[in-house]
Amino acid sequence: MSKSAEQKINAIVIGAGGVGVVTAYSLYHNGVAEVSLVTRSDYDHVVEFGYKLESCDYGQIDSWKPHNVYKTVEDASAAEKFFDYIIVTTKNIPDGPKDSTVHAILKPVIESNHELDPKKLTNVVLVQNGIDIEKEVLEHFEKSTYNLCLLSGVQLIASTKVGPGHVVQKGKDNVSFGSFDKTDEVAVEQAKKLASIYHNEGHNTGAFDDNVRRTRWNKLLYNAAINTTTALVGLDVSRCFEFASKKESTEFGIFRPAMQEIAAIAASENIAIDEDLIEFFNEEVRNIMYKPSMCVDVENGRLMELEILLGNPIRTAKANGVQTPTLCLLYNLLILVQNKLKEQKKLIEFNEETLKLVV
Amino acid sequence: MSKSAEQKINAIVIGAGGVGVVTAYSLYHNGVAEVSLVTRSDYDHVVEFGYKLESCDYGQIDSWKPHNVYKTVEDASAAEKFFDYIIVTTKNIPDGPKDSTVHAILKPVIESNHELDPKKLTNVVLVQNGIDIEKEVLEHFEKSTYNLCLLSGVQLIASTKVGPGHVVQKGKDNVSFGSFDKTDEVAVEQAKKLASIYHNEGHNTGAFDDNVRRTRWNKLLYNAAINTTTALVGLDVSRCFEFASKKESTEFGIFRPAMQEIAAIAASENIAIDEDLIEFFNEEVRNIMYKPSMCVDVENGRLMELEILLGNPIRTAKANGVQTPTLCLLYNLLILVQNKLKEQKKLIEFNEETLKLVV
Numbered sequence: 208m209s210k211s212a213e214q215k216i217n218a219i220v221i222g223a224g225g226v227g228v229v230t231a232y233s234l235y236h237n238g239v240a241e242v243s244l245v246t247r248s249d250y251d252h253v254v255e256f257g258y259k260l261e262s263c264d265y266g267q268i269d270s271w272k273p274h275n276v277y278k279t280v281e282d283a284s285a286a287e288k289f290f291d292y293i294i295v296t297t298k299n300i301p302d303g304p305k306d307s308t309v310h311a312i313l314k315p316v317i318e319s320n321h322e323l324d325p326k327k328l329t330n331v332v333l334v335q336n337g338i339d340i341e342k343e344v345l346e347h348f349e350k351s352t353y354n355l356c357l358l359s360g361v362q363l364i365a366s367t368k369v370g371p372g373h374v375v376q377k378g379k380d381n382v383s384f385g386s387f388d389k390t391d392e393v394a395v396e397q398a399k400k401l402a403s404i405y406h407n408e409g410h411n412t413g414a415f416d417d418n419v420r421r422t423r424w425n426k427l428l429y430n431a432a433i434n435t436t437t438a439l440v441g442l443d444v445s446r447c448f449e450f451a452s453k454k455e456s457t458e459f460g461i462f463r464p465a466m467q468e469i470a471a472i473a474a475s476e477n478i479a480i481d482e483d484l485i486e487f488f489n490e491e492v493r494n495i496m497y498k499p500s501m502c503v504d505v506e507n508g509r510l511m512e513l514e515i516l517l518g519n520p521i522r523t524a525k526a527n528g529v530q531t532p533t534l535c536l537l538y539n540l541l542i543l544v545q546n547k548l549k550e551q552k553k554l555i556e557f558n559e560e561t562l563k564l565v566v
Numbered sequence: 567m568s569k570s571a572e573q574k575i576n577a578i579v580i581g582a583g584g585v586g587v588v589t590a591y592s593l594y595h596n597g598v599a600e601v602s603l604v605t606r607s608d609y610d611h612v613v614e615f616g617y618k619l620e621s622c623d624y625g626q627i628d629s630w631k632p633h634n635v636y637k638t639v640e641d642a643s644a645a646e647k648f649f650d651y652i653i654v655t656t657k658n659i660p661d662g663p664k665d666s667t668v669h670a671i672l673k674p675v676i677e678s679n680h681e682l683d684p685k686k687l688t689n690v691v692l693v694q695n696g697i698d699i700e701k702e703v704l705e706h707f708e709k710s711t712y713n714l715c716l717l718s719g720v721q722l723i724a725s726t727k728v729g730p731g732h733v734v735q736k737g738k739d740n741v742s743f744g745s746f747d748k749t750d751e752v753a754v755e756q757a758k759k760l761a762s763i764y765h766n767e768g769h770n771t772g773a774f775d776d777n778v779r780r781t782r783w784n785k786l787l788y789n790a791a792i793n794t795t796t797a798l799v800g801l802d803v804s805r806c807f808e809f810a811s812k813k814e815s816t817e818f819g820i821f822r823p824a825m826q827e828i829a830a831i832a833a834s835e836n837i838a839i840d841e842d843l844i845e846f847f848n849e850e851v852r853n854i855m856y857k858p859s860m861c862v863d864v865e866n867g868r869l870m871e872l873e874i875l876l877g878n879p880i881r882t883a884k885a886n887g888v889q890t891p892t893l894c895l896l897y898n899l900l901i902l903v904q905n906k907l908k909e910q911k912k913l914i915e916f917n918e919e920t921l922k923l924v925v
Contacts, residue, residue, distance in 0.1 A: 436899070436902075439798055439799075439899055440798075440899055440902040440903050440906065441903070441906060442902055442906055445921040446902070446905075446906070446909075446916060447902055449916060449921065449922060449923055450901065450902045450905035450906065450909075450916075450923075451898070451901065451902065452897075452898065452901050456897075456898045456901060457898060457902065460894060460895065460898035461895065461898050461899065493921070494921060496918060496921060532891055532892075533891075533895060535819060536819065536820065536892060536895050536896075537895075538811075538815075539810070539811065539815045539816060539819035539820050540795070540798055540799055540820065540899075542809065542810065542811050542815060543795075543799040543801055543805070543806055543809045543810065543816065544799050544800070546805075546809035547799065547800060547801055547805070547809065550805075550809075557805060557808060557809075559855060562804040562808065562852070562853060562855060563808060564808050564809075
């Protein structure tokens with residue numbers, strides 16, 4: 208079946224940073240989907256000039272406009288469109304400002320979908336890092352009431368917004384889509400369909416993933432051990448390896464113990480982590496000059512994705528009786544950094560007279 | 567015996583920051599000692615104008631000059647004076663620049679003393695933080711050859727140099743002096759003598775300490791657990807307590823475990839830590855708005871006293887088979903921060919092409 212013979216689907220991408228814009232373009236590229244994009248800060252620019260993309264996957268595109276551009280999710284919900292796929296590419300910070308949490312972002316469009324057609328399937332696609340991120344959505348929206356499929360997207364890409372409406376993509380885009388619940392056959396079919404729409408042969412890669420949780424736990428090896436450490440010490444990955452005592456204390460005193468604890472938590476959830484990945488992350492990653500996201504966030508005074516990368520696995524460990532001393536200490540330190548960032552952003556207030564948080 | 571009846575002693579203070587200047591003034595105050603001070607950066611100013619002291623112990627002093635001022639330890643050694651007490655008030659960073667290590671600072675004056683009178687006693691007084699700091703001195707100077715007494719000074723004071731030759735002391739000065747080796751009777755007597763010279767009734771406190779190692783291990787409870795943590799997260803002590811998860815993860819997930827490990831190492835050295843101090847540090851210190859030294863050092867791009875506060879106790883733990891997972895992880899993280907500071911100060915060089923340290 209050719210793609211053009213498929214029924215036109217309606218997709219909205221929420222989160223128009225360097226990653227979200229390329230994600231939207233990839234969906235747009237093969238002409239099967241009507242693509243909407245929510246962009247608050249670049250709205251006026253994009254409506255007038257469109258996006259300038261410099262993409263290793265698609266070449267240079269001087270003025271691209273999605274089919275629809277909205278300034279807010281509320282505006283999108285007011286457009287009276289049913290969105291088959293609601294794709295979230297924002298950072299996932301459940302402890303951040305209330306209006307930026309994933310469930311708050313989703314609320315207007317999930318509800319407008321429900322009003323427009325309560326029988327039709329709404330796919331919520333979380334193209335985000337971390338583990339157990341689907342739980343927040345399910346806590347706020349009853350699956351059967353809203354006729355939801357919860358899909359996972361794990362993305363590898365290097366793309367940065369360098370100016371208003373200007374995105375430079377340097378690393379090829381590769382997204383694996385799957386159903387958070389692998390026993391949910393309807394969602395599995397929806398994930399396969401989305402992967403096929405997303406994939407543009409010769410350009411990017413969209414693939415179906417039949418075991419989303421394993422994929423996410425695998426990726427957590429890196430994020431819970433390495434991403435976290437770089438955020439605490441403010442160094443890229445190569446320097447973390449090289450600046451170690453005897454050039455080995457980072458690997459053997461932080462990274463590997465933290466990764467083994469992640470593997471133990473995964474095992475307690477009946478997920479067998481690929482142990483080769485632990486070797487890969489310690490043998491190969493040191494040779495790539497790279498500053499992970501949490502480190503960059505701290506440097507830029509932005510909140511970190513701490514809870515979905517470290518808080519959630521630690522909570523699972525506690526529930527399952529798995530000892531995680533390394534992860535816990537990293538978390539206990541990083542929660543202080545997160546709150547330092549929150550104070551800088553005036554999300555919390557510390558009273559220097561009483562020495563207490565102002566509630 | 568009145569102090570004036572004692573034989574005049576010759577003391578040199580090396581390290582003329584906010585603390586060192588008050589230390590020199592306290593020695594000077596009762597007229598028993600001839601006091602020399604080494605100050606590189608303020609030398610010209612002090613020779614011309616003297617020091618301006620605003621001291622909670624001594625009131626305001628507009629122009630105080632020590633008996634002798636030297637720009638360098640080499641200049642002091644060339645003065646052909648025998649220094650009975652060589653008092654070091656610099657930071658102690660054995661992994662820092664070679665010419666700033668304690669043994670390098672001591673060398674010229676220990677050697678000139680030896681040349682002037684090899685039979686006379688030289689007291690080396692380390693008014694510095696940390697544990698096992700006397701070992702570096704003994705490794706470089708044979709005790710019997712140089713006729714050395716190694717004395718310890720543990721100081722409580724809040725004093726800051728606010729400008730050239732201008733020191734503001736806000737917290738009262740209290741130094742306990744003792745012999746690092748409590749079985750060395752000669753050194754014990756020298757420590758008692760120094761305490762009596764240093765003490766100025768109604769002003770400061772100089773006291774004799776008969777168990778220096780216990781005092782230093784006690785103080786390490788604070789420095790190895792709290793000082794280190796604040797340096798990693800860049801927050802004062804009160805915020806570290808208050809920003810914790812459920813307001814308790816810092817105390818129960820970092821501070822107390824780290825302190826218990828310090829107590830266990832001390833116990834392996836037959837030193838009984840005062841457990842009340844663990845309660846004190848967790849109950850009282852949270853109520854004092856204070857940014858510890860390592861945190862301030864990181865903020866100012868200065869190297870931390872990491873090895874004497876954390877490296878040394880961890881090495882003792884390893885030698886004695888004591889498990890210290892919390893301290894080790896803090897150390898493995900802080901060594902990365904220390905090397906980041908070293909790179910900033912161009913003490914080490916990282917090649918971003920090879921991703922290796924340049925040796």
